[in-house]
Amino acid sequence: EILSAIEAALGAGPLAGRRIVVTSGPTHEPIDPVRYIANRSSGAQGTALARALATLGAEVVFVTGPAAVPPPQGVEIVRVETAREMLAAVEAALPADAAVCAAAVADWHVANAADQKMKKDGSGRAPVLDFAENPDILARIARRAEDRPRLVVGFAAETHDVVAHAEAKRARKGCDWIVANDVSPATGIMGGAENEVTLITGSGAEAWPRLSKDEVAQRLARRIAEALA
Amino acid sequence: EILSAIEAALGAGPLAGRRIVVTSGPTHEPIDPVRYIANRSSGAQGTALARALATLGAEVVFVTGPAAVPPPQGVEIVRVETAREMLAAVEAALPADAAVCAAAVADWHVANAADQKMKKDGSGRAPVLDFAENPDILARIARRAEDRPRLVVGFAAETHDVVAHAEAKRARKGCDWIVANDVSPATGIMGGAENEVTLITGSGAEAWPRLSKDEVAQRLARRIAEALA
Numbered sequence: 001e002i003l004s005a006i007e008a009a010l011g012a013g014p015l016a017g018r019r020i021v022v023t024s025g026p027t028h029e030p031i032d033p034v035r036y037i038a039n040r041s042s043g044a045q046g047t048a049l050a051r052a053l054a055t056l057g058a059e060v061v062f063v064t065g066p067a068a069v070p071p072p073q074g075v076e077i078v079r080v081e082t083a084r085e086m087l088a089a090v091e092a093a094l095p096a097d098a099a100v101c102a103a104a105v106a107d108w109h110v111a112n113a114a115d116q117k118m119k120k121d122g123s124g125r126a127p128v129l130d131f132a133e134n135p136d137i138l139a140r141i142a143r144r145a146e147d148r149p150r151l152v153v154g155f156a157a158e159t160h161d162v163v164a165h166a167e168a169k170r171a172r173k174g175c176d177w178i179v180a181n182d183v184s185p186a187t188g189i190m191g192g193a194e195n196e197v198t199l200i201t202g203s204g205a206e207a208w209p210r211l212s213k214d215e216v217a218q219r220l221a222r223r224i225a226e227a228l229a
Numbered sequence: 230e231i232l233s234a235i236e237a238a239l240g241a242g243p244l245a246g247r248r249i250v251v252t253s254g255p256t257h258e259p260i261d262p263v264r265y266i267a268n269r270s271s272g273a274q275g276t277a278l279a280r281a282l283a284t285l286g287a288e289v290v291f292v293t294g295p296a297a298v299p300p301p302q303g304v305e306i307v308r309v310e311t312a313r314e315m316l317a318a319v320e321a322a323l324p325a326d327a328a329v330c331a332a333a334v335a336d337w338h339v340a341n342a343a344d345q346k347m348k349k350d351g352s353g354r355a356p357v358l359d360f361a362e363n364p365d366i367l368a369r370i371a372r373r374a375e376d377r378p379r380l381v382v383g384f385a386a387e388t389h390d391v392v393a394h395a396e397a398k399r400a401r402k403g404c405d406w407i408v409a410n411d412v413s414p415a416t417g418i419m420g421g422a423e424n425e426v427t428l429i430t431g432s433g434a435e436a437w438p439r440l441s442k443d444e445v446a447q448r449l450a451r452r453i454a455e456a457l458a
Contacts, residue, residue, distance in 0.1 A: 031266070033388055033414055034333070038257075038267045104263070107347075108355050117388045117412075118336075126337050126362065131355030159262055159346045183346075185262055 013057025014225040019096040020058045021149070022050040022075075023103035023137065025067030027083045031129065032114040039104045040183075043067025045155075045195055046102035048217035050075050053100075056221050061093040065103055082109060083134035090137060094144075097228055098151040101138045102179075109134050142174040151227050153220075156180040166200050176227075177201050179220065199223070242286025243454040248325040249287045250378070251279040251304075252332035252366065254296030256312045260358065261343040268333045269412075272296025274384075274424055275331035277446035279304050282329075285450050290322040294332055311338060312363035319366060323373075326457055327380040330367045331408075338363050371403040380456050382449075385409040395429050405456075406430050408449065428452070 011017075024046025028036040043064060050062045051072035060075040063086055071077045078093070080086045083105045090099065111132040118127050138154040152175040156166040159182065166180030178200040183189050189196065196210040199220075208219065240246075253275025257265040272293060279291045280301035289304040292315055300306045307318045312334045319328065337360040347356050367383040381404040385395040388411065395409030407429040412418050418425065425439040428449075437448065 028267075034270075034386065034412060035266060035268045035335075037260070037264060039264045041263075106264075107349050117386070119394075120336050120362070126360030129358060133349070133355065157263065157346070165348075183263060 011057065013055070014229065015053060015221075016057035018058045018098070018228055019061070020053050020224070021061045021063060021090055021093045021096045021099045022046055022053065023063045023086060023090060023099075023101045023105075024050065024071075025065035026104050027065045027086060027106045027134075028081050029083070029106045029109040029134075030081075030113045031110050032116065032118045034117050037106060037108075037110070038066075039106065041065075041067070041104035041157075043069050043071075044193070045213045045216065046100075047072050048213045049100060049102055049220060052214070052217040052221035053224065055218075056225050061096070063089045063093065063103070065105075082106075083137065084109070087135045087137045087140060090141060094141075094149070095147040096149050098153065098224055099141050099149045100153040100224070101141070101175075102155050103137075104155075104157060105137055106134055108132060136173070138175055139173040142176075151176050151224060153177045153179065153224070157183040159184045163198055163200070163205050166198065167205065170200050240286065242284070243458065244282060244285040244287035244450075247287045247327065247454075247457055248290070249282050249327045249329065249453070250290045250292060250319055250322045250325045251275055251282065251329045252292045252315060252319060252334075253279065253300075254294035255333050256294045256315060256335045256363075257310050258312070258335045258338040258363075259310075259342045260339050261345065261347045263346050266335060266337075266339070267295075268335065270294075270296070270333035270386075272298050272300075273422070274442045274445065275329075276301050277442045278329060278331055278449060281443070281446040281450035282453065284447075285454050290325070292318045292322065292332070294334075311335075312366065313338070316364045316366045316369060319370060323370075323378070324376040325378050327382065327453055328370050328378045329382040329453070330370070330404075331384050332366075333384075333386060334366055335363055337361060365402070367404055368402040371405075380405050380453060382406045382408065382453070386412040388413045392427055392429070392434050395427065396434065399429050 025043035026039045026041040054060045054074045062075040063078045078089045108131040111130040142152040154175045158165045162182045166178045170178040181197045195216045199206045254272035255268045255270040283289045283303045291304040292307045309315045340359040340361040371381040383404045387394045395407045399407040410426045424445045428435045
């Protein structure tokens with residue numbers, strides 16, 4: 001780790017000269033000026049991954065939603081709020097050698113978000129929110145005709161049938177790898193310090209042991225370095 | 230301030246022997262195990278107020294949603310997530326001499342919240358969320374037949390027609406005071422360090438100058454001490 005940091009500082013790590021875009025954190029989708037739809041991603045895994053990639057010498061563009069953990073040092077930080085802003089930021093960061101989509105992106109945004117705070121009108125009737133699908137950032141990047149990164153990695157946070165859902169997701173999105181994990185509340189992974197992932201590649205599924213999020217990040221960063229070598 | 234802290238430590242402040250319930254922070258209303266509806270309250274004003282009341286000698290029960298700022302020291306902390314949990318915690322904390330409802334409570338919860346993560350089914354159709362009105366914590370406390378605190382204070386976060394909405398809110402809820410402020414994004418108050426409030430009492434509306442949230446808290450705590458004297 002110390003050796004890696006020295007190598008990175010000297011521009012000599014295995015990812016020296018590689019540009020990698022990492023998305024991280026949740027997105028927030030506004031309902032009105034004070035309310036929004038969020039998700040429980042802390043940004044911890046994406047932040048650890050960006051740090052590990054930078055430590056191996058990569059030039060990292062870190063596109064982050066409003067995360068609970070502070071962003072890593074030594075990377076270019078682009079702060080966004082919504083899924084649509086995140087897509088635009090990732091596209092603006094291309095071309096890149098790899099894109100790792102670790103953010104927990106909202107599937108939908110509120111199409112009829114209000115300019116003023118929505119108020120109860122005394123009728124007991126709730127507001128009707130019209131949802132519109134957000135752009136699929138992972139698929140959009142993986143299926144680009146121009147400037148498609150050589151390696152596109154997605155994450156799949158599932159609460160059941162983790163590997164089956166993740167393999168289907170890899171095929172559907174057109175990405176190269178999926179890092180799948182089980183975020184059922186019982187696992188304590190969402191917001192916690194550890195992660196237990198399965199790496200899905202074109203060669204099959206590898207179940208990794210339960211590791212700290214830093215160890216998962218370092219292991220994944222080394223795999224990315226091998227793939228780009 | 231130092232004198233107040235010494236008095237409080239000696240049980241000698243103007244609020245010594247008074248029990249005050251303070252709610253603070255946002256509530257989170259689950260959509261499914263990973264998604265929720267939130268609001269932009271940082272909990273800063275409620276936290277500052279609880280600290281100021283404790284400094285004046287009060288026994289403070291601090292009922293807080295998932296806030297961005299850490300809770301104050303020297304108070305009893307009750308952590309909740311949803312509006313329904315917050316109401317239950319406040320009711321459990323009674324009887325009390327005063328209740329100050331500074332939390333930004335969601336008006337609605339998702340009646341059809343899912344046990345498993347909602348997934349896009351490929352149809353492009355968005356989920357339909359059925360909203361149900363949350364209990365009105367301020368009105369429920371202010372209109373109690375038994376154990377109504379002598380002083381019930383609400384907050385009104387508005388984006389337009391602040392005083393008119395706040396005066397109507399005071400009458401509608403049956404509370405004694407409303408602390409009203411303008412949380413339009415342009416003011417920078419939501420999530421910021423300052424606040425500019427209007428105190429609405431039975432005697433009318435007092436516009437306070439723009440002050441730090443700590444100063445607003447100290448001023449309001451002194452007014453509460455006078456009201457309970």
